[in-house]
Amino acid sequence: MDEEEASKEVSTIIQMRERPIVLDELTFSPEADTRAVTQLSPALFPMSTANSNCYEENSWNSSFPSNHNSSKLTHSTSPLKNSPGLCLEPALPQPEKQKGVHLYKRRWLILFLFAAYSTSNAYQWIHLNIIGDKVLIYYNSSLPNTQYMQQVALDWLSMIYMLAYIPLIFPLTWLLDKKGLQVIAISGALLNAIGAWLKCAALHPDRFALVVSAQTVCAIAQVFILGIPAHLAAVWFGPNEVSTATAIGVFGNQIGCALGFLLPPEIVTNANDVEVIGKQLKMMFYGGAFVTGALFILILIFFRNKPPSPPSQAQVLAANVLSDEDYCSSLRNIFANPSFTLLLITYGINTGSYYAIGTLLNPIVLYYFHDDQHNAGRIGLTLVVAGVAGSILSGIWLDRTKCYKLTTIVIYAMSCVGMLCFTLTLCLSKIWAVFLCSGILGFFMTGYLPVGFEFAAELTYPEPEGTSSGLLNASAQIFGIILTLGIRAVTEKLQNGMLAGNLAITAVLLLGVVGTILIRSDLRRQVAQLTRLNEALIEEEVVSDVKTKSPAKVERTDTNDASDI
Secondary structure, three states, rough: OOHHHHHHHHHHHHHHOOOOOOOOOOOOOOOOOHHHHHHHOOOOOOOOOOOEEEEEOOOOOOOOOOOOHHHHHOOOOOOOOOOOOOOOOOOOHHHHHHHOOOOOOOHHHHHHEEEEEEEEHHHHHHHHHHHHHHHHHHHHHHHOOOHHHHHHHHHHHHHHHHHHHHHHHHHHEEEHHOOHHHHHHHHHHHHHHHHHHHHHHOOOOOOOOHHHHHHHHHHHHHHHHOHHHHHHHHHHOOOOHHHHHHHHHHHHHHHHHHHHHHHHHOOOOOOOOOOHHHHHHHHHHHHHHHHHHHHHHHHHHOOOOOOOOOOHHHHHHHHHHHHHOOOOHHHHHHHOOOOHHHHHHHHHHHHHHHHHHHHHHHHOOOOOOOHHHHHHHHHHHHHHHHHHHHHHHHHHHHHHHOOHHHHHHHHHHHHHHHHHHHHHHHHOOOHHHHHHHHHHHHHHHHHHHHHHHHHHHHHHHHHHHHHHHHHHHHHHHHHHHHHHHHHHHHHHHHOOOOHHHHHHHHHHHHHEEEEEEEEOOHHHHHHHHHHHHHHHHHHHHHHHHHHHHHOOOOOOOOOEEEEEE
């Protein structure tokens, strides 16, 4: 074979790569389903004899021996039977062995910086509401006259985080698509620091309005944070790390909530003297301001937009597909996806319930356990710490099994059970039982957050992960406001209003479980990753055959280990 023939054969491969991606007549359309993936060759997906619903992990070398030929990459003629709970665990090669992709050590620094400033922002979400009784005493002279309106004004210190997110999510996701992670991270950290310092200027009983203004600035900063974990994970991390990285990104927000529940009751004690409370608030406000200022400086210096080379084949493909697509087209594609629409509603119910419980935890606990402010904070801490464990474990589980729908259903159902147990144990007035049930509730309800992000990224691929995550969070804010105001109104009008409110949340969660079961599992990102690797293997095999047959040298770039940026 001469050099001209070799070039023609390589050109044929390039043309093959430019064709639409098809897996056994499966294209990336809303009708795509994971069942079509099971029609791939057993060489791609070795079946586990122990579990017919899940593919066991096998090494790439064992799945594709060095002497295989391209015919082994074609699909099987007899499709495998698939169940609704199909778990995909493809035997993917490590990113450093994939052509054209790299992993950089800096990715962990980027993730740590994001998690840190997410922590500081989430802390400011709840740090005033968990000591709401003391805030009402200190700022009483600048609050409304009636007790109910004072309580609603206090609730808005938390709900402003939810309200600010709803109108700002669309311009922020557009900005993320156009400017990238670095601009978003710097802007969010700056606003977060400004809001924290404004609170220091609000240390006077007549300045509750300034406290609300400062909290509003922090709430705007939150918009630059909540939808980022899935996008950051996809941009910086490999296919076998992306769910874990998303969980760690969400983990930062949860740690902030935990600190927001734990620290304020320890700093602002049970004193009822306005002057004493003022000194304690000063300590709390200035501490938060110094931390947020330092984080802004670190992010300004070290944060980067994206790595020089993509971390996965799916990210390479997404960049190619989305290069010419505008933001409005992306939104239309997402909202045209019925599975994502269902997830949008169910995610909003689950996370909105968590926001409502967190906002009202102080009055809920004090209603059943009088003058027990410290335990209110500790119960909140238990909710979040258990949720941190749930988030990390669910991320690792998804990376290993790819069982997105089944995992989502189980976690959602257990959140509903946990809420019911939490409600009933409050009525028993057994504090140890409340702590136990709050741990169960937090493990599953908060552990649902990264699972929802990753499931949305799968359903909407190749649309940007930041857009789908932002929409999920907007839904959560809407449901959070509705549930918070609803429970507050019920507790005001009914004699057993607190019990009725908690049971209402349980009933809403049950509806969310039903909605989750109806979601169709359409794992587009997994299909894209496997398709890309399949094509790369075919191309590599043919080029290798050309080299063997022809003395002509065909240029080829070998993938080297990625170095640090």
